[in-house]
Amino acid sequence: xxxxxxxxxxxxxxxxxxxxxxxxxxxxxxxxxxxxxxxxxxxxxxxxxxxxxxxxxxxxxxxxxxxxxxxxxxxxxxxxxxxxxxxxxxxxxxxxxxxxxxxxxxxxxxxxxxxxxxxxxxxxxxxxxxxxxxxxxxxxxxxxxxxxxxxxxxxxxxxxxxxxxxxxxxxxxxxxxxxxxxxxxxxxxxxxxxxxxxxxxxxxxxxxxxxxxxxxxxxxxxxxxxxxxxxxxxxxxxxxxxxxxxxxxxxxxxxxxxxxxxxxxxxxxxxxxxxxxxxxxxxxxxxxxxxxxxxxxxxxxxxxxxxxxxxxxxxxxxxxxxxxxxxxxxxxxxxxxxxx
Amino acid sequence: xxxxxxxxxxxxxxxxxxxxxxxxxxxxxxxxxxxxxxxxxxxxxxxxxxxxxxxxxxxxxxxxxxxxxxxxxxxxxxxxxxxxxxxxxxxxxxxxxxxxxxxxxxxxxxxxxxxxxxxxxxxxxxxxxxxxxxxxxxxxxxxxxxxxxxxxxxxxxxxxxxxxxxxxxxxxxxxxxxxxxxxxxxxxxxxxxxxxxxxxxxxxxxxxxxxxxxxxxxxxxxxxxxxxxxxxxxxxxxxxxxxxxxxxxxxxxxxxxxxxxxxxxxxxxxxxxxxxxxxxxxxxxxxxxxxxxxxxxxxxxxxxxxxxxxxxxxxxxxxxxxxxxxxxxxxxxxxxxxxx
Numbered sequence: 001x002x003x004x005x006x007x008x009x010x011x012x013x014x015x016x017x018x019x020x021x022x023x024x025x026x027x028x029x030x031x032x033x034x035x036x037x038x039x040x041x042x043x044x045x046x047x048x049x050x051x052x053x054x055x056x057x058x059x060x061x062x063x064x065x066x067x068x069x070x071x072x073x074x075x076x077x078x079x080x081x082x083x084x085x086x087x088x089x090x091x092x093x094x095x096x097x098x099x100x101x102x103x104x105x106x107x108x109x110x111x112x113x114x115x116x117x118x119x120x121x122x123x124x125x126x127x128x129x130x131x132x133x134x135x136x137x138x139x140x141x142x143x144x145x146x147x148x149x150x151x152x153x154x155x156x157x158x159x160x161x162x163x164x165x166x167x168x169x170x171x172x173x174x175x176x177x178x179x180x181x182x183x184x185x186x187x188x189x190x191x192x193x194x195x196x197x198x199x200x201x202x203x204x205x206x207x208x209x210x211x212x213x214x215x216x217x218x219x220x221x222x223x224x225x226x227x228x229x230x231x232x233x234x235x236x237x238x239x240x241x242x243x244x245x246x247x248x249x250x251x252x253x254x255x256x257x258x259x260x261x262x263x264x265x266x267x268x269x270x271x272x273x274x275x276x277x278x279x280x281x282x283x284x285x286x287x288x289x290x291x292x293x294x295x296x297x298x299x300x301x302x303x304x305x306x307x308x309x310x311x312x313x314x315x316x317x318x319x320x321x322x323x324x325x326x327x328x329x330x331x332x333x334x335x336x337x338x339x340x
Numbered sequence: 341x342x343x344x345x346x347x348x349x350x351x352x353x354x355x356x357x358x359x360x361x362x363x364x365x366x367x368x369x370x371x372x373x374x375x376x377x378x379x380x381x382x383x384x385x386x387x388x389x390x391x392x393x394x395x396x397x398x399x400x401x402x403x404x405x406x407x408x409x410x411x412x413x414x415x416x417x418x419x420x421x422x423x424x425x426x427x428x429x430x431x432x433x434x435x436x437x438x439x440x441x442x443x444x445x446x447x448x449x450x451x452x453x454x455x456x457x458x459x460x461x462x463x464x465x466x467x468x469x470x471x472x473x474x475x476x477x478x479x480x481x482x483x484x485x486x487x488x489x490x491x492x493x494x495x496x497x498x499x500x501x502x503x504x505x506x507x508x509x510x511x512x513x514x515x516x517x518x519x520x521x522x523x524x525x526x527x528x529x530x531x532x533x534x535x536x537x538x539x540x541x542x543x544x545x546x547x548x549x550x551x552x553x554x555x556x557x558x559x560x561x562x563x564x565x566x567x568x569x570x571x572x573x574x575x576x577x578x579x580x581x582x583x584x585x586x587x588x589x590x591x592x593x594x595x596x597x598x599x600x601x602x603x604x605x606x607x608x609x610x611x612x613x614x615x616x617x618x619x620x621x622x623x624x625x626x627x628x629x630x631x632x633x634x635x636x637x638x639x640x641x642x643x644x645x646x647x648x649x650x651x652x653x654x655x656x657x658x659x660x661x662x663x664x665x666x667x668x669x670x671x672x673x674x675x676x677x678x679x680x
Binding site: 156208210213214290316322 | 496498499501504505508509548550551552553554582584585602603604605608624626627629630660662
């Protein structure tokens with residue numbers, strides 16, 4: 001690997017400067033992505049290896065991040081599990097037959113990921129060729145709890161009330177669903193590593209909706225299973241949005257790095273995670289709307305606060321569609337210029 | 341005051357058991373509220389003292405909480421400031437002319453609250469008569485940041501991206517708007533105290549969208565102004581949803597109590613707030629969907645974790661419309677039975 005900054009930071013090694021990538025870096029803020037989006041619908045983009053790999057490398061060509069992340073979606077998992085997933089324009093994910101009962105859970109299938117999600121593995125192979133060992137490729141999956149949220153709610157939500165209602169009124173059915181998702185996710189991520197990704201990230205986007213004890217019960221124990229199964233195959237990054245309260249447990253999980261969002265300051269994140277594990281984050285995506293010079297100043301302050309080692313510069317959540325390309329550039333450039 | 345448990349807890353005094361009330365306790369989960377809702381639209385209910393007071397005392401009659409909170413809405417403030425606010429059924433607040441420019445901010449008026457919001461003061465007087473000094477009455481307002489969120493976004497949102505964009509690209513205009521809201525809110529809450537409320541609560545529902553430094557700049561400095569102006573008139577409770585990171589500053593602000601949500605455990609909340617100030621919260625509203633016996637067990641555990649003193653039992657956010665009345669009863673009863 002020509003640029004191994006990202007992998008070295010995951011190992012906790014001393015680096016010249018921290019590596020940088022952005023969650024959703026292959027996405028709607030890029031004009032070249034919008035060109036492809038105009039021509040092909042969401043699932044065509046995900047399921048066509050040539051398109052998925054092209055989208056994956058677009059931001060690398062433009063900005064030269066230190067890691068690429070395969071263009072895909074966390075909802076390919078429920079789709080492969082026999083749950084219909086639609087992506088409605090200007091609405092987001094829509095699951096017309098949400099899981100609400102034990103009978104619904106019984107109908108959920110644990111698929112052969114090599115068959116059902118072969119298009120992902122093909123996309124990884126094509127992407128690896130395009131990247132030509134310049135930088136590492138990250139594969140990802142949603143946490144079982146976050147996937148359950150969509151499966152039960154049937155769409156995005158402010159508070160995922162139906163998902164929580166399902167867990168709190170039918171806990172046995174909920175745990176069966178979570179285990180099915182976990183088993184599928186483990187097989188999926190192992191297949192991705194076999195296909196060539198250099199690290200995996202688990203996105204627990206909605207873990208912060210749960211109390212610390214419910215988080216343990218309905219989310220973290222399943223993430224732990226994924227870490228246990230994957231950590232000897234590839235470094236695992238766990239990102240739980242709003243999950244500051246779980247950083248202590250996450251730090252002991254065997255994960256190589258933990259993502260943090262912008263509500264958790266660098267000192268708080270280091271304190272809560274015990275000070276030893278590599279952290280990733282945590283620039284407020286909305287702050288990329290500030291003028292480029294201000295962005296650069298804030299990025300430098302952020303690196304100083306986290307420290308250059310055991311740190312991966314990133315946003316605290318996905319980049320927003322309305323971010324000007326020159327502002328994203330200021331973010332990346334500030335990291336590359338750090339310490340120069 | 342016949343039952344002064346709530347006021348004593350706000351003073352940090354030793355009590356037989358902690359007081360209890362629920363955010364949005366006068367609301368859609370109550371069949372008697374739905375009867376009134378069928379007949380009168382939202383603003384009629386807010387602006388008719390007889391209706392607002394009736395709605396306020398409904399949950400007290402049914403459950404006997406230790407405090408009442410005046411039925412109203414945080415958006416009566418922007419409405420009084422010359423910003424049109426509509427309440428759309430099945431959608432929520434809608435502001436057809438959101439504040440997006442300096443010129444928009446210039447048009448925002450600091451009203452004479454005694455005139456524009458006289459209906460609130462009348463509602464307080466009628467409610468106080470109905471309560472007959474049995475229990476205290478709480479008045480409330482949104483935090484300036486949370487009010488700005490609606491004024492700029494124009495509706496509810498998952499991330500209030502337009503509100504944040506406004507603050508980060510036009511900070512001077514944003515601060516002018518925040519100061520106008522703050523001045524109005526201070527006059528409003530002082531008038532409420534003069535009309536008879538026994539304590540005030542500031543709801544910073546969307547403070548948790550901001551990083552700790554942006555929280556200081558765009559939210560907390562204005563809340564501090566409100567506390568400074570009100571604390572000698574009535575006890576002030578500050579509730580910032582998702583604002584665990586600000587509990588330390590809040591504890592030094594002169595507020596009498598701090599609200600916490602369910603993501604912040606009792607030990608974390610006591611630690612972060614320095615262990616001396618009264619705390620209020622933090623039952624996950626969705627957990628009221630659990631069976632009543634389980635609710636009672638969890639409430640007892642929660643009181644044990646916070647300790648019975650310097651503590652006000654509440655939810656960690658407003659009660660949900662789909663909570664069965666017997667489950668709300670289990671929540672209140674568990675507190676009343678505590679230690680017996």
